[in-house]
Amino acid sequence: MESTGETSARQPADAELHRRLVYGDETALAEAYRAYGALVRRVAVRVTRSPGAAEDVAQEVFAHLWSRPYAFDPDRGSLRTWLSMLAHRRAVDWVRSEARHRKDAHADDAALNAIPDASPGPDETVVDRERSLLLHSALAELPRPQREVVHLAYFAGRTYRQAAVELGIPEGTAKTRLRTALRSLAESLADPPDPALERGA
């Protein structure tokens, strides 16, 4: 596990919710879903472009929180960022595994192998869809301190100042992390595509 570099601001509400999750109180699970269900689905649909897949991701994410409550540590970060990052990771995995299935289904068809993995919607070009998947894969690999700020600022709609407060870091640090993160995402577009992604690995 990576280190965040500093201790995040401990969220007393998260610690209390975590305690109830650990001790098997199902009303804590319902509370977590009410508070963060919309965020989790928003993250998942942005990556998968599929409302159905986003529903599956949401179910997986909350089942994981509930059945493995110790996977979340309230001393290491907020539940909001943890759920958002988990949803994003699961959504990226879903897209990759879709890609693998498509490739398997058309293994003999050389022409189809050249077609990008997840089909673009009517408003999105094939190239844009491919690059979007590349970016989301790169985002999932960013160091955790950068990912936390991106998730709050981008998916959870926080200003960088609000994100800094929520993470217990100086505003300048939040700004710098956003900048480092977005620049390295932009650079990943310039690099040749990741061969592992091409294989749908």
Add this chain to the structure above:
Amino acid sequence: MTDHDAVRDLLAAWAFGALPPAEEQAVPAHLAECETCAAEAARLRETVRLLDGPAVNAAPPSATSEVLSAALNARPAAPRVAAHAAPYAAAVAGVKALLPQAEGRWGTPVVHDWDVHATVAHLLAADEPLAGRLGIAARVPATPEPEGVSWGDAWDRRTAEVIAHEHARTPAETVADWAAQAAALLAAPEARVPELAARATMLMGVRLPIADHYVVRAFETWIHSDDIGRALGLAVPPPPAGHLGQLVRLAVRVLGLALGPAAPPVLFAVDGHEQWVLGSEDEPVHGELALDPVEFCLLVGGRRTPDEVPHRAAGDEGAVRNVLERAASLSWL
């Protein structure tokens, strides 16, 4: 800092739409006159545009109940039982949540000479006396006890016997047996009907209502899950506040009994709970002692010594010391 430097630092936040309105206004004016920043801004905005993708109409959110029932299939909630058994139900749920973290690390030393596997085996043995009293059959065959053995010795022998038995099996088998016995305890009528749990019975050296024996089981189960958590490097949260209060009140009662009516009286307070006078009722209070509820439970559970447990004291040091030492030596855990 020049305008240029200030805006350049804001561009990523701006591209993500994460600037407060006041700062957002400063960006377009600078971009109009700075080519470097304009190019950088365009590149970052394009990156965010690609991340966004086209708007996808999300389906209406599935009913809460669908997400919840999927989760509850993966891990059932703590069963609904009467108030006296609720702390035990929660403590059992807490151990079940913790044990998957021990996968691949069952041999990690925990307490005494027990590893994680042996600690679960001990819980299996420790729940047995109450289970037996409620007519639930032992899951590990028992050798007959010699006559005249104290409950403490019998308890140690039985733990050793069960641990030896379980070490010949897989951790998953031990966990399954412990969980099945715990489930039987929680399904027993005595866990659900308070009247049935009012009957007093002698177990592990103390005569208490069945209801209180359930609280004792919760106490020990939580103490050992805290042990396992520490061994695995995980912070086990204290029991929910209401349950912690039940543990505290029972421990204070047993502590009062252990001190007896002749001990020098001490005004005893647990933060967030009521106060008690422990010891003789015929003398004025000699001293005062106050502890945090979790620290008090750890002291009574034998996980803190009187010297190390954080506490606040006033008055007669000897009287206070007597209470701390008696609390630490309550062997019923």
